[in-house]
Amino acid sequence: MSSEEKIQETPGAKEQIAADPEKLAVPEVLSILPLQGFVFFPGMGFPLQVSHKGSKNLIDDALVKDRLVAMVAHRPMKGKQMDVVPADHLFTIGTMGYIHKIMKDKEGVYQVLVSAVRKIRVLEITQNTPYHVGRVESISMETEESQELEAMVLNLRTQFKKMAELLQLPDELTLTIMSLQNPFHIAYLAGSQLNLSLEEEQKFLEYEKATDLLKKVTLEVTKKLETLEVSQEIQKNIKEDIDKKQREFFLRQQLKAIRKELGEGDENVDLDDLRKKMKKAVLPKEAKATVEKEMGRLARIPSSSPEYTVSRTFIEWILDLPWKISTKDSLNLVKARQILDHDHYGLEKIKKRILEFLAVRTLKADLHGPILCFVGPPGVGKTSLGQSIARTMNKNFVRISLGGVRDEAEIRGHRRTYIGSLPGRIIQSLKKAGSNNPLFMLDEIDKLGNDFRGDPSSALLEVLDPEQNFTFADHYLEIPFDLSKVMFITTANYIENIPGPLRDRMEIIELSSYTEDEKVMIAKRHLINKQLEAHALTAQKVTFRDAAIRAVIRSYTREAGVRNLERNLGGICRGIAMDIVSGKFKSHVVTEKSVHKFLGPIDFYPEAAARNWGPGLATGLAWTPVGGVLLFIEAAKMKGKGSLTLTGTLGDVMKESATAALTYIRSHAKMLKIDDKQFAQEDIHVHVPAGGTPKDGPSAGVAMVVALTSLLSGKSVRKDIAMTGEITLRGDVLPVGGVKEKVLAAVRADIKEVFLPSRNEKDVLDIPASVKKGVSFHFVQEISEVLDKVFVKAD
Amino acid sequence: MHRHYGRMLRALSVGRMKSSSCSLWQPPVDMYESDSELIVFVEVAGIAPDKIKIMAENEMLTISGERKCLISGVNHVHRLEIEYGHFACRIPLPVSIDVDKTKSEINNGFLLVRMPVVRHQGTVEINLK
Ligand SMILES: Nc1ncnc2c1ncn2[C@@H]1O[C@H](COP(=O)(O)OP(=O)(O)OP(=O)(O)O)[C@@H](O)[C@H]1O
Ligand SMILES: [Mg+2]
Numbered sequence: 001m002s003s004e005e006k007i008q009e010t011p012g013a014k015e016q017i018a019a020d021p022e023k024l025a026v027p028e029v030l031s032i033l034p035l036q037g038f039v040f041f042p043g044m045g046f047p048l049q050v051s052h053k054g055s056k057n058l059i060d061d062a063l064v065k066d067r068l069v070a071m072v073a074h075r076p077m078k079g080k081q082m083d084v085v086p087a088d089h090l091f092t093i094g095t096m097g098y099i100h101k102i103m104k105d106k107e108g109v110y111q112v113l114v115s116a117v118r119k120i121r122v123l124e125i126t127q128n129t130p131y132h133v134g135r136v137e138s139i140s141m142e143t144e145e146s147q148e149l150e151a152m153v154l155n156l157r158t159q160f161k162k163m164a165e166l167l168q169l170p171d172e173l174t175l176t177i178m179s180l181q182n183p184f185h186i187a188y189l190a191g192s193q194l195n196l197s198l199e200e201e202q203k204f205l206e207y208e209k210a211t212d213l214l215k216k217v218t219l220e221v222t223k224k225l226e227t228l229e230v231s232q233e234i235q236k237n238i239k240e241d242i243d244k245k246q247r248e249f250f251l252r253q254q255l256k257a258i259r260k261e262l263g264e265g266d267e268n269v270d271l272d273d274l275r276k277k278m279k280k281a282v283l284p285k286e287a288k289a290t291v292e293k294e295m296g297r298l299a300r301i302p303s304s305s306p307e308y309t310v311s312r313t314f315i316e317w318i319l320d321l322p323w324k325i326s327t328k329d330s331l332n333l334v335k336a337r338q339i340l341d342h343d344h345y346g347l348e349k350i351k352k353r354i355l356e357f358l359a360v361r362t363l364k365a366d367l368h369g370p371i372l373c374f375v376g377p378p379g380v381g382k383t384s385l386g387q388s389i390a391r392t393m394n395k396n397f398v399r400i401s402l403g404g405v406r407d408e409a410e411i412r413g414h415r416r417t418y419i420g421s422l423p424g425r426i427i428q429s430l431k432k433a434g435s436n437n438p439l440f441m442l443d444e445i446d447k448l449g450n451d452f453r454g455d456p457s458s459a460l461l462e463v464l465d466p467e468q469n470f471t472f473a474d475h476y477l478e479i480p481f482d483l484s485k486v487m488f489i490t491t492a493n494y495i496e497n498i499p500g501p502l503r504d505r506m507e508i509i510e511l512s513s514y515t516e517d518e519k520v521m522i523a524k525r526h527l528i529n530k531q532l533e534a535h536a537l538t539a540q541k542v543t544f545r546d547a548a549i550r551a552v553i554r555s556y557t558r559e560a561g562v563r564n565l566e567r568n569l570g571g572i573c574r575g576i577a578m579d580i581v582s583g584k585f586k587s588h589v590v591t592e593k594s595v596h597k598f599l600g601p602i603d604f605y606p607e608a609a610a611r612n613w614g615p616g617l618a619t620g621l622a623w624t625p626v627g628g629v630l631l632f633i634e635a636a637k638m639k640g641k642g643s644l645t646l647t648g649t650l651g652d653v654m655k656e657s658a659t660a661a662l663t664y665i666r667s668h669a670k671m672l673k674i675d676d677k678q679f680a681q682e683d684i685h686v687h688v689p690a691g692g693t694p695k696d697g698p699s700a701g702v703a704m705v706v707a708l709t710s711l712l713s714g715k716s717v718r719k720d721i722a723m724t725g726e727i728t729l730r731g732d733v734l735p736v737g738g739v740k741e742k743v744l745a746a747v748r749a750d751i752k753e754v755f756l757p758s759r760n761e762k763d764v765l766d767i768p769a770s771v772k773k774g775v776s777f778h779f780v781q782e783i784s785e786v787l788d789k790v791f792v793k794a795d
Numbered sequence: 796m797h798r799h800y801g802r803m804l805r806a807l808s809v810g811r812m813k814s815s816s817c818s819l820w821q822p823p824v825d826m827y828e829s830d831s832e833l834i835v836f837v838e839v840a841g842i843a844p845d846k847i848k849i850m851a852e853n854e855m856l857t858i859s860g861e862r863k864c865l866i867s868g869v870n871h872v873h874r875l876e877i878e879y880g881h882f883a884c885r886i887p888l889p890v891s892i893d894v895d896k897t898k899s900e901i902n903n904g905f906l907l908v909r910m911p912v913v914r915h916q917g918t919v920e921i922n923l924k
Contacts, residue, residue, distance in 0.1 A: 035801060036801065037802065038805060040805070044805065045819065046804045048804070060871060060872070063871075063872035063875065064870055064871065099875070100820060100875075100878050101875050101876050101878065102872065102874065102875040103874060104873060104874070115819055193806075
């Protein structure tokens with residue numbers, strides 16, 4: 001700056017007083033006036049209030065000397081109200097001030113008008129009392145003119161102007177910023193308007209280069225500007241929002257008025273209905289509160305908005321649920337027995353267990369007994385038993401199938417945040433049941449899915465667990481529903497597939513396949529009557545011969561239960577009904593012949609009979625969840641090196657049992673009179689049809705040995721025998737499961753002799769004699785006992 | 796000295812920021828306008844007349860000078876309201892003046908500057924030669 005060049009070094013104090021303060025040189029020593037909480041930037045001039053004794057001394061002394069003071073800000077003195085600012089609290093960079101005017105008021109406070117004329121650095125404090133004195137040096141505020149600097153100044157000015165407008169700072173301020181020439185001064189004035197902390201202001205002061213200072217100040221101004229703009233934007237948005245709401249309200253009021261004019265009434269009829277319904281509904285406290293709250297909300301939503309429907313549906317759900325509606329249970333064991341007998345033939349053991357269960361339940365009504373679980377093949381009456389139980393107890397009946405339920409939300413519902421969300425199947429069924437104590441059948445609990453959509457079995461556990469189910473929380477309802485009065489019965493085909501924790505809570509009742517005789521009885525006592533009724537026929541018009549029923553069972557069904565039997569009987573009834581309607585005849589006696597006429601070509605032949613028999617074939621017996629079946633083992637040989645191929649979708653255990661069978665034969669080749677050269681020259685292939693059905697288990701071991709022996713010795717196995725049993729390498733025959741089902745399958749297939757492990761003898765004793773009639777059993781301990789008897793006698 | 800006072804006073808004193816056109820202090824100035832004249836009074840008491848410089852331009856009046864403090868040998872200052880030292884102020888003029896006919900005088904501590912006003916009425920004829 002040009003003025004700096006003309007600094008006059010004036011030696012005497014008196015003469016300095018008279019000198020132009022702008023041109024004053026910075027003396028070597030200055031007394032230091034501490035500033036609390038702000039920085040006195042160079043170029044500024046304003047009054048200070050001085051009341052501290054030391055500072056007043058300082059001013060007085062300066063006034064009679066050169067009127068110059070060093071003004072240095074100090075860091076806050078934490079909490080302590082100290083009389084003197086400790087020297088180490090003072091910053092080192094400050095300004096030199098020139099005192100223009102001073103006034104002392106009655107209380108002794110000095111009003112000192114000072115302007116900061118130079119920037120200085122305190123080099124050393126030389127005196128602390130009564131005020132600080134230090135050695136100082138001047139810091140230059142000269143700038144070199146450059147385009148960069150000019151551009152920066154211009155930029156700061158524009159930014160500042162914008163900020164000043166937003167903050168509504170006095171115009172004078174902007175004008176001053178525009179008219180100031182020294183870039184430092186511009187930056188200091190702008191920086192002092194930002195309300196920054198002392199430390200940040202002090203930093204401004206400490207920048208030595210104008211460009212650095214300008215950069216920093218511009219940055220801060222821009223930051224402030226941005227926050228201001230954002231907050232303005234927010235304010236604008238808020239205002240717009242309010243305007244919109246007001247507009248909407250206004251329009252709605254108008255709409256109301258128009259409706260009234262049109263005679264449509266301004267009260268929502270729909271809402272009235274709901275209110276009436278609410279008055280009638282018997283709700284628990286919590287549900288009531290929720291409905292009331294939701295009703296209040298509903299009244300405020302326009303009925304055209306989708307939210308209205310959501311809210312309304314929710315209210316209806318709550319109102320429709322049987323929170324407090326119970327049917328009166330009744331249980332008379334004699335009557336119960338009658339109903340069970342009336343609905344189902346046989347099932348003696350099962351009916352007895354059901355009655356026991358019911359008796360216990362009535363005795364300790366409040367004690368939560370286990371949940372019944374009926375396990376058995378399809379069509380054996382699990383579901384219909386459940387219905388019967390409901391009848392015996394005078395309960396409402398609902399049923400859901402859990403087959404393929406993978407999503408927890410299917411059990412427990414979706415939260416209402418979903419569009420179109422509904423309660424889960426449990427709550428839906430309760431609405432259907434219309435009472436809070438129905439018999440609730442959970443079918444196919446073994447077919448429950450389980451994947452990423454959440455674990456439905458854990459939700460089910462909550463449903464079934466008496467410790468938890470009195471506060472069952474459906475996601476949709478959000479209010480707990482008491483399930484403790486519900487009587488749950490579950491069904492499954494396959495006990496192993498029921499999730500463990502669920503199985504533990506249930507009392508398993510196993511139903512097995514029906515024998516042919518049982519099926520005949522079931523048909524005669526129940527199914528035929530049901531079907532006649534369904535086709536508007538009577539027993540007077542239609543009679544079934546026993547032989548006809550057996551023909552249906554044998555030639556048109558192959559099942560453990562009676563579902564297909566029932567369907568086929570229905571088919572016959574339909575045919576008869578048609579004929580009667582068309583006037584062909586008035587009544588009909590169903591014989592074996594007319595069965596074929598109504599049902600068409602035979603679906604099933606006795607299994608073994610249909611086969612192209614020869615060496616390498618043997619008949620095994622297998623157990624499946626849908627009952628027992630014949631399992632044919634086919635073995636073939638061809639030129640090769642003695643390898644064994646296994647096909648027919650066999651599981652590991654079954655493959656191993658084939659290998660074990662071959663090993664047994666090779667090691668006993670001599671005894672079995674088999675040419676052992678074959679093992680090296682031929683490849684052996686074992687196949688188990690039907691190829692597509694997966695099979696596993698060890699129980700085909702005996703049949704494997706028989707088939708392979710037959711193949712290698714060239715002797716055919718008798719067609720009318722079947723066998724089951726696991727083998728060891730030494731030829732022991734081990735017991736197997738599912739004997740009853742397997743025997744029934746053999747009987748159905750017209751097998752005459754069955755080979756079983758001796759340790760399964762007791763299972764056979766359980767099978768009614770009428771069923772076993774015509775079949776002879778061989779109980780064996782070693783495979784050799786089988787091999788002695790199974791081959792066709794060579795003659 | 797209270798923190799907030801310091802900041803507040805600083806905030807209120809924008810006007811004292813030294814702009815390029817003004818010195819640290821300026822003597823008080825009055826300005827009047829009559830039909831024919833612009834009249835400016837500057838309070839210049841205590842300033843030697845030969846130290847005062849006046850310059851009138853068409854739209855700006857520049858005055859500068861220096862007031863010297865005459866006191867010496869004191870040991871306490873109780874009151875200090877008069878400003879000393881070099882001053883310079885540029886006073887913008889609201890109307891055009893005739894620079895050549897400007898007059899000034901010092902009377903009882905006031906500097907009086909009289910400047911005839913130039914008023915343009917109607918069109919100005921420009922003669923091309
Ligand atoms: N012992 C029986 N006496 C009378 N009818 C029976 C008997 N067993 C089954 N039924 C009838 O057979 C039909 C099929 O039974 P149901 O639907 O109960 O089978 P399910 O065991 O539930 O089969 P799934 O495992 O496929 O669900 C029903 O009409 C049922 O009344
Ligand atoms: Mg069922």
